[in-house]
Amino acid sequence: MDEQVLRAMARWPQVPAVFGWLRLDRRGRWLLVDRGRADFDEARDGAGSPITNPGIVDFIARNYGADEAGRWYWQNGPQRVYVDLESAPLVLRVLDAAGQPALVTHTGQAIARVDAGWIGPSGEVLLATDAGPAVVHDLDLALLALAQDGDAIVLSLGERRLRLAPTASPPRALGFVARPRPPAG
Numbered sequence: 062m063d064e065q066v067l068r069a070m071a072r073w074p075q076v077p078a079v080f081g082w083l084r085l086d087r088r089g090r091w092l093l094v095d096r097g098r099a100d101f102d103e104a105r106d107g108a109g110s111p112i113t114n115p116g117i118v119d120f121i122a123r124n125y126g127a128d129e130a131g132r133w134y135w136q137n138g139p140q141r142v143y144v145d146l147e148s149a150p151l152v153l154r155v156l157d158a159a160g161q162p163a164l165v166t167h168t169g170q171a172i173a174r175v176d177a178g179w180i181g182p183s184g185e186v187l188l189a190t191d192a193g194p195a196v197v198h199d200l201d202l203a204l205l206a207l208a209q210d211g212d213a214i215v216l217s218l219g220e221r222r223l224r225l226a227p228t229a230s231p232p233r234a235l236g237f238v239a240r241p242r243p244p245a246g
Contacts, residue, residue, distance in 0.1 A: 089152030089167030122168035151195035194235035
């Protein structure tokens with residue numbers, strides 16, 4: 062986390078968290094949902110508008126994490142901004158490192174370990190990694206070694222073969238909250 066964010070948190074420890082205005086889509090794009098705008102229409106504007114400023118995108122990535130309840134957030138100075146997740150908290154890109162696929166999160170963190178995997182309800186590949194719950198970017202699926210083995214799909218990562226079980230509920234399978242909401246009361 063950025064030093065300036067840590068200082069702001071120490072200076073203003075009681076800033077209330079916000080919910081419902083930041084989304085992460087299936088391809089790792091941050092989206093602003095401006096519910097405070099006068100002409101806001103949930104049906105038209107509820108998906109959000111892409112955040113494209115590289116400095117802001119990098120700032121969010123450096124200050125993105127999860128709380129003990131599995132809710133992912135961006136620590137924006139003293140304020141915690143909980144993120145609505147379209148698919149998973151992390152989106153993985155597949156890079157080719159000397160003929161060996163390497164996985165990197167949309168926030169730039171290299172994945173060192175994959176512990177388990179699933180096939181989601183839309184055919185997405187979901188992985189439990191050392192960085193957290195993740196989905197493989199759909200445009201990178203062809204770069205992975207996926208094979209049919211009887212009734213199962215198997216992912217080969219180097220010497221490791223990982224059976225991908227089907228799941229109808231990625232948040233439950235991977236232990237994260239897709240749509241965090243403020244506490245009641």
